[in-house]
Amino acid sequence: MGKGGLLIRQAAILVWGYLGAVIGAGFASGQEIMQFFVRYGDAGAMGALFSLVLFALCGGFLMHLAHRHKVSNYQDLLLIMGGSSISRVIDLGLACFLFLGISTMLSASGAVFHEHLHLPKNLGIATAYLAVLIALLAGKKGLVYSYNILVPIKIVLLLIISAYAAFHVPPVNPAVMTAFVHTPMKLDWLLAAFLYVAYNFALAMVVLVEYQSLTTPKKGIIGAVYGGLLLGILIIMMFLALNRYLPVVFHYQVPMLFVAGQLSPAAKLVYSLVLWVGIITTAIANAYGITQRVAHLIGIRYNLCLLCCLTLAVPVATQSFSSLVGHIYPAFGVLGLSILAMVLYWGGKDIIGEIYYNIKNFRHREC
Secondary structure (H helix, E strand, C coil): CCHHHHHHHHHHHHHHHHHHHHCCHHHHHCHHHHHHCHHHCHHHHHHHHHHHHHHHHHHHHHHHHHHHCCCCCHHHHHHHHHHHHHHHHHHHHHHHHHHHHHHHHHHHHHHHHHHCCCCCHHHHHHHHHHHHHHHHCCCHHHHHHHHHHHHHHHHHHHHHHHHHHHHHCCCCCHHHHHHHCCCCCCCHHHHHHHHHHHHHHHHHHHHHHHHHHHCCHHHHHHHHHHHHHHHHHHHHHHHHHHHCCCCHHHHCCCHHHHHHHHHCHHHHHHHHHHHHHHHHHHHHHHHHHHHHHHHHHHCCCHHHHHHHHHHHHHHHHCCCHHHHHHHHHHHHHHHHHHHHHHHHHHHHHHHHHHHHHHHHHHHHHHC
């Protein structure tokens, strides 16, 4: 492979890694887009655009920091950004979330099998368990390979269905939208968008930092920025698609599955696959993050630790998916805000410092 092809490949794997970490069950179901954007009406569109910018900016800053400090795991980066005391607290909270995130995704797989495929919930849990185990037996290589295969399939199908609904279904009557959407206060749509990015970026950090050793600084940053931009485009497409079916979609736990079902039975079946793949890629991110953390901490073999983490997550996975999401994800939002603030501060500080240094040197040469 030529140098140009290698650089493109390095950027591409960052894109898939970013998208794979963020686009999980909540995103693919459309429920996150409903809660953080659609409910704010026209202001939600501005929120979607803001999230596009923030995902791209934070992704670029994160890879800049990872390459500058030459770290390829999230613990070392947290230590650099927050110091030992703060990083320990965030790391502990993140480890708890990663473990509970495995249970949540296994439970989500069970819900898809039971509610949409009319198969036993335990079969869905077992299938997801095996898929994650097989994908991660090869460690980081397994993480990258599984994302390179699963994420493009997920993104293409998601784009096709959401774009078709967004541009081929007649828009809803504006009077209907006004009656059912949340009437935003001055800037609560902006706060919602910021919280949405923060809530999703912590898991993205766990995955993206691992790619530092696989990319050059330039292509790592470019890949993360492109991944953030594509995430934003997907949010906008789903926002438009869901708006076409207001107010009915407010009554569904999986609104995008309802949208797909309105297009055709085949589209609904395809979207069920998209939803399940989204669950698996998020479960892979959670399982890899907690496994490499625990294996390093207590000094046991990675594969044994992976097996233990997945197996211990199964009992919790038998609980209701909606119940797990309701209890786990709000608490994780606080961690996400802390991580997002640190990345924006340290990344912005570095970039401003480099700009100042370059301007100073330029003026010195002119003199």
